[in-house]
Amino acid sequence: MTHIYNFSAGPAVLPKEVLTQAAAEMLDWHGSGMSVMEMSHRGPEFMSIYKAAERDLRELLAVPDNYKILFMQGGGLSQNALVPLNLLGHKPAGATIDFIYTGSWSAKSIKEAGKYANVNIAASSTTSVPPQSEWRLTPGAAYLHMCTNETIDGVEYDFDGGVPAARQDVLFVADMSSHILSRVIDVSKYGVIFAGAQKNIGPAGVTIVIIRDDLLGQALPACPSAFDFKLVADNESMYNTPPTYGIYIAGLVFQWLKAQGGVAEMERRAKAKAALLYAALDLDDFYQNRVAPANRSRMNVPFYLKDESRNEAFLAGAKARGLLQLKGHKSVGGMRASIYNAMPIEGVQALVDYLNEFAGR
Amino acid sequence: MTHIYNFSAGPAVLPKEVLTQAAAEMLDWHGSGMSVMEMSHRGPEFMSIYKAAERDLRELLAVPDNYKILFMQGGGLSQNALVPLNLLGHKPAGATIDFIYTGSWSAKSIKEAGKYANVNIAASSTTSVPPQSEWRLTPGAAYLHMCTNETIDGVEYDFDGGVPAARQDVLFVADMSSHILSRVIDVSKYGVIFAGAQKNIGPAGVTIVIIRDDLLGQALPACPSAFDFKLVADNESMYNTPPTYGIYIAGLVFQWLKAQGGVAEMERRAKAKAALLYAALDLDDFYQNRVAPANRSRMNVPFYLKDESRNEAFLAGAKARGLLQLKGHKSVGGMRASIYNAMPIEGVQALVDYLNEFAGR
Numbered sequence: 209m210t211h212i213y214n215f216s217a218g219p220a221v222l223p224k225e226v227l228t229q230a231a232a233e234m235l236d237w238h239g240s241g242m243s244v245m246e247m248s249h250r251g252p253e254f255m256s257i258y259k260a261a262e263r264d265l266r267e268l269l270a271v272p273d274n275y276k277i278l279f280m281q282g283g284g285l286s287q288n289a290l291v292p293l294n295l296l297g298h299k300p301a302g303a304t305i306d307f308i309y310t311g312s313w314s315a316k317s318i319k320e321a322g323k324y325a326n327v328n329i330a331a332s333s334t335t336s337v338p339p340q341s342e343w344r345l346t347p348g349a350a351y352l353h354m355c356t357n358e359t360i361d362g363v364e365y366d367f368d369g370g371v372p373a374a375r376q377d378v379l380f381v382a383d384m385s386s387h388i389l390s391r392v393i394d395v396s397k398y399g400v401i402f403a404g405a406q407k408n409i410g411p412a413g414v415t416i417v418i419i420r421d422d423l424l425g426q427a428l429p430a431c432p433s434a435f436d437f438k439l440v441a442d443n444e445s446m447y448n449t450p451p452t453y454g455i456y457i458a459g460l461v462f463q464w465l466k467a468q469g470g471v472a473e474m475e476r477r478a479k480a481k482a483a484l485l486y487a488a489l490d491l492d493d494f495y496q497n498r499v500a501p502a503n504r505s506r507m508n509v510p511f512y513l514k515d516e517s518r519n520e521a522f523l524a525g526a527k528a529r530g531l532l533q534l535k536g537h538k539s540v541g542g543m544r545a546s547i548y549n550a551m552p553i554e555g556v557q558a559l560v561d562y563l564n565e566f567a568g569r
Numbered sequence: 570m571t572h573i574y575n576f577s578a579g580p581a582v583l584p585k586e587v588l589t590q591a592a593a594e595m596l597d598w599h600g601s602g603m604s605v606m607e608m609s610h611r612g613p614e615f616m617s618i619y620k621a622a623e624r625d626l627r628e629l630l631a632v633p634d635n636y637k638i639l640f641m642q643g644g645g646l647s648q649n650a651l652v653p654l655n656l657l658g659h660k661p662a663g664a665t666i667d668f669i670y671t672g673s674w675s676a677k678s679i680k681e682a683g684k685y686a687n688v689n690i691a692a693s694s695t696t697s698v699p700p701q702s703e704w705r706l707t708p709g710a711a712y713l714h715m716c717t718n719e720t721i722d723g724v725e726y727d728f729d730g731g732v733p734a735a736r737q738d739v740l741f742v743a744d745m746s747s748h749i750l751s752r753v754i755d756v757s758k759y760g761v762i763f764a765g766a767q768k769n770i771g772p773a774g775v776t777i778v779i780i781r782d783d784l785l786g787q788a789l790p791a792c793p794s795a796f797d798f799k800l801v802a803d804n805e806s807m808y809n810t811p812p813t814y815g816i817y818i819a820g821l822v823f824q825w826l827k828a829q830g831g832v833a834e835m836e837r838r839a840k841a842k843a844a845l846l847y848a849a850l851d852l853d854d855f856y857q858n859r860v861a862p863a864n865r866s867r868m869n870v871p872f873y874l875k876d877e878s879r880n881e882a883f884l885a886g887a888k889a890r891g892l893l894q895l896k897g898h899k900s901v902g903g904m905r906a907s908i909y910n911a912m913p914i915e916g917v918q919a920l921v922d923y924l925n926e927f928a929g930r
Binding site for chain 2: 212214217218219220221222224227228229232234235241242243245246247248249251281282283284285288289293320322324345404406410411412416422426429430432433434437447449450451452453454457463495530532535550
């Protein structure tokens with residue numbers, strides 16, 4: 209069989225070592241006689257898995273002690289509603305949420321938040337991240353929402369070492385779904401960070417929320433209990449039965465990340481992989497990427513053929529070479545290569561070789 | 570190793586054949602070169618898995634064409650909020666929901682629904698199901714909520730062939746989390762059926778909703794889009810990224826159920842397993858089950874030792890014999906044996922043998 213490289217934007221490639229271990233442990237986890245799927249979430253076996261996953265994620269991201277890590281369900285999309293439902297309970301009716309609009313995921317967040325609050329688009333661009341000096345913030349806004357990596361548009365925040373400069377007067381809420389764990393961040397700059405797992409963490413169906421503990425307990429009355437951050441935090445993510453198997457796989461990914469050298473090493477690799485791929489795209493005008501260089505995503509690389517009539521031929525040739533799921537999102541067309549942590553540089557090199565071959569270089 | 574029998578109330582035992590197949594396919598599903606966890610949810614590979622799972626569940630439960638099957642996230646608990654959020658949008662403010670209170674799960678549903686509507690407890694008992702003749706229903710109620718099997722209290726509906734008689738004037742909403750697929754039901758009697766997967770369907774993190782299609786499109790404005798039944802239905806459960814791996818495992822369970830003879834065969838086995846276990850509990854007063862015989866659950870069998878000072882000794886002896894997770898729910902104490910579809914009668918016989926041994930019979 210041709211070696212497969214899977215460039216899906218998510219659910220996405222996972223480390224082979226993780227899948228191999230999961231397969232080996234499927235029927236009997238550590239001599240327990242049970243699959244992880246069959247364990248009571250409150251039993252000692254699963255609790256040990258849960259606590260290790262929480263501890264390893266805390267270590268990988270250097271999450272301060274005054275932040276809780278929640279393992280929830282519903283995906284990043286659900287957080288577009290759950291964040292306002294959880295943060296607006298102590299705000300006056302008609303409170304405003306500021307947004308930085310940088311693409312498709314910001315747009316979804318803005319639309320959803322409009323159900324619960326006034327929304328203000330403080331700055332807008334889908335080919336770059338507007339500089340802070342241009343943000344028109346609302347005095348007294350409940351919080352500022354940003355999507356720090358736009359999966360569809362390929363726009364990634366890249367100032368101040370990858371995260372925005374802290375501002376005492378602004379509460380930052382960040383959707384990091386598609387680049388969490390790929391670069392060093394300073395969690396203390398944020399009030400809330402959330403991420404769907406199915407890009408850089410593990411299987412779809414797990415959602416990570418990292419929240420400063422003074423923000424707990426501010427839910428609106430309409431917030432479902434199963435999604436009330438304080439209830440989830442107070443019950444160690446077991447107010448509801450958590451997605452146990454997904455948490456187990458995420459935990460294996462966290463162990464793999466630590467063994468690889470942690471987030472700093474992932475960032476080094478991500479820079480190298482992205483540089484290799486963008487250089488091939490920039491070599492001439494056969495391919496195009498429309499994002500400002502400083503904000504090009506290291507995780508999601510959208511690109512267009514100058515001659516779009518050849519799109520199908522490009523994809524067919526890629527598939528024949530084991531380069532899978534390169535078709536761009538239907539809303540923007542073109543191509544997209546997602547090169548998450550679990551994508552080895554050999555996969556990016558194989559794609560670059562094909563880019564050059566197809567361009568007749 | 571001692572043969573293990575896992576009596577967990579959920580997450581719970583899964584068929585060995587399902588786990589074996591999942592392990593074998595973990596790194597390469599059907600020659601695709603990908604794990605199911607790595608597949609785009611919109612790609613042809615996962616879509617084929619999804620459609621087969623939906624089709625098989627529809628066949629197993631004989632779901633009529635005018636019902637949608639949704640694969641959601643959040644667990645049965647989340648549906649206590651999501652059902653009112655989805656059904657009350659066309660009702661006047663102050664609408665009433667009727668409830669039949671039969672135990673812990675009804676109690677949670679009642680408490681949660683109170684956030685969104687008036688609630689009326691139309692009938693109440695935690696050791697039997699009140700007969701319909703005693704229900705004090707609210708004229709014009711939005712719907713009637715029932716938990717048709719109480720996982721903690723071991724109370725199961727068992728009139729009219731296992732489901733309540735249809736009433737033209739009442740919209741039935743049923744939480745079937747802990748006995749779905751264990752008995753033949755008539756879906757057409759219900760407006761909405763929901764079930765967390767982690768008892769009789771598959772891994773935690775998948776929630777099944779079966780809804781009559783005229784009930785779609787009635788969400789309250791505060792309902793998060795990711796949990797809006799109409800949006801989920803219109804997008805074949807892919808408005809949000811679904812819990813792909815959990816759906817895959819559920820699909821394998823559905824295939825296993827079909828191969829075993831379907832729901833009618835599961836009902837036959839459940840009756841046999843429950844009869845065997847309750848007979849051992851009823852033999853003398855060493856053990857006690859407090860539920861009215863007609864409403865004793867075939868899935869969750871709570872019981873108490875007459876001499877509760879021996880509880881720890883009972884559990885230790887059970888564990889030594891490979892009979893796991895028999896401790897009762899902390900809210901009610903005692904013991905509980907959950908004997909879902911995937912529990913073979915050999916497991917129940919092993920438990921019965923131990924019950925007799927421990928009682929000195």
